[in-house]
Amino acid sequence: VIESIESIEAALARFRRDRGERSFRRLYRLVTPRLWGLALRLSGDRGRAEELVQETWLRAVRGLGGFEDRARFTTWSSGILVRCWWELRRDRSDHHDPWQEEEAIEPRERRIVERLDLERALLAVAPGYRAIVLLHDLYGHTHEEIARLLAIEVGTSKSQLARGRRALRSLLEAGEPGGSDTTDTDTTDSEAMA
Amino acid sequence: MREHEPQDDDAGFECLADVPAALPPPPELEGRVIERLRSQGLLTKGAAIRRRGWLLAAVALGIFGTGVVVGRSLAVPGAAPRATYGQTYALLLYAGPAFAAAVSEREAERVAEYRGWMEGLVRQGRVASGEKLDDRFLLVGEPLPEGLEPGGLLGFFLIEATSLESAAQVAAASPHVRHGGSVEIRQVASGR
Numbered sequence: 001v002i003e004s005i006e007s008i009e010a011a012l013a014r015f016r017r018d019r020g021e022r023s024f025r026r027l028y029r030l031v032t033p034r035l036w037g038l039a040l041r042l043s044g045d046r047g048r049a050e051e052l053v054q055e056t057w058l059r060a061v062r063g064l065g066g067f068e069d070r071a072r073f074t075t076w077s078s079g080i081l082v083r084c085w086w087e088l089r090r091d092r093s094d095h096h097d098p099w100q101e102e103e104a105i106e107p108r109e110r111r112i113v114e115r116l117d118l119e120r121a122l123l124a125v126a127p128g129y130r131a132i133v134l135l136h137d138l139y140g141h142t143h144e145e146i147a148r149l150l151a152i153e154v155g156t157s158k159s160q161l162a163r164g165r166r167a168l169r170s171l172l173e174a175g176e177p178g179g180s181d182t183t184d185t186d187t188t189d190s191e192a193m194a
Numbered sequence: 195m196r197e198h199e200p201q202d203d204d205a206g207f208e209c210l211a212d213v214p215a216a217l218p219p220p221p222e223l224e225g226r227v228i229e230r231l232r233s234q235g236l237l238t239k240g241a242a243i244r245r246r247g248w249l250l251a252a253v254a255l256g257i258f259g260t261g262v263v264v265g266r267s268l269a270v271p272g273a274a275p276r277a278t279y280g281q282t283y284a285l286l287l288y289a290g291p292a293f294a295a296a297v298s299e300r301e302a303e304r305v306a307e308y309r310g311w312m313e314g315l316v317r318q319g320r321v322a323s324g325e326k327l328d329d330r331f332l333l334v335g336e337p338l339p340e341g342l343e344p345g346g347l348l349g350f351f352l353i354e355a356t357s358l359e360s361a362a363q364v365a366a367a368s369p370h371v372r373h374g375g376s377v378e379i380r381q382v383a384s385g386r
Contacts, residue, residue, distance in 0.1 A: 009337045010337045024231070028227065034216045036215050036223075132208075138213055
């Protein structure tokens with residue numbers, strides 16, 4: 001009961017005071033579902049989403065001294081997650097251009113959401129657009145925050161949001177996003193998104 | 195480009211309106227994250243120790259209820275009549291970082307200590323009431339100020355005294371202070 005009612009801010013204040021495991025668990029349980037949703041949708045892969053969430057918590061706890069109370073912790077921590085994801089992509093030499101469609105490059109990303117058209121469509125949108133649509137429209141970040149997180153101009157964030165939305169809409173209207181490269185679908189993964 | 199955009203930039207995208215931002219993470223992830231933080235020395239063990247201390251503190255303060263009943267209804271021999279001191283003060287008992295709760299084999303000793311102190315107050319006609327607080331709590335609204343831990347208040351007494359200083363002397367002689375606990379003394383405003 002306490003976990004469900006206690007605010008993230010209260011749990012955070014408690015953890016900052018004692019840095020204990022029990023306090024951390026409270027905070028973790030309040031914040032992680034949102035981080036997990038973002039990680040899964042950005043990466044499209046459960047294994048990679050786990051890596052992202054782990055790395056995010058590691059950096060968040062390490063960097064807690066730099067967190068300002070004026071910011072929302074959810075915004076701050078999801079920002080860390082986005083940067084981790086962005087770095088991970090950059091470090092993989094086969095994904096230079098985040099604004100480029102990746103029809104066949106990441107087939108695993110599409111497996112996990114076979115039965116959810118919208119989630120599938122999201123994963124079929126180029127990663128850069130996807131990140132902006134997700135961050136702005138689903139996770140409530142401002143263009144200024146997105147620009148900072150992805151190291152792009154505010155204007156770019158705005159224009160790419162419009163493009164990302166158009167791409168998503170057209171994929172949804174087409175009804176069959178990303179082709180049918182889901183032959184070896186892992187059903188437990190797709191159920192996990194439901 | 196903007197004239198082709200069908201909606202206000204700041205509005206949400208209608209397609210995503212019903213999509214939940216949060217998704218249930220795999221249960222095993224919590225343990226992995228904690229293990230990783232532990233291996234980096236980013237979690238203290240203080241919480242576990244404090245939790246144990248917390249439990250024992252609550253046990254030790256079990257005396258609260260019984261002590262007050264003794265004061266109210268058993269009429270400890272020699273108890274002075276109430277309201278000879280003029281003012282009512284609240285003694286707020288906190289565990290505090292230095293509070294050493296009784297180890298389990300000496301719990302009875304600790305309880306006897308609190309009981310002895312309280313009976314002394316009852317004889318002096320000082321104890322008006324007192325309650326031990328349960329260790330479950332809910333916190334709503336803004337976070338507590340730095341330094342105050344939710345659930346850190348263990349219990350309280352309302353006692354009679356002639357002044358804030360006099361009430362503080364009573365509190366200073368309590369076993370709670372002797373064992374490293376903190377007591378905040380406040381005058382009850384309605385008694386002014």
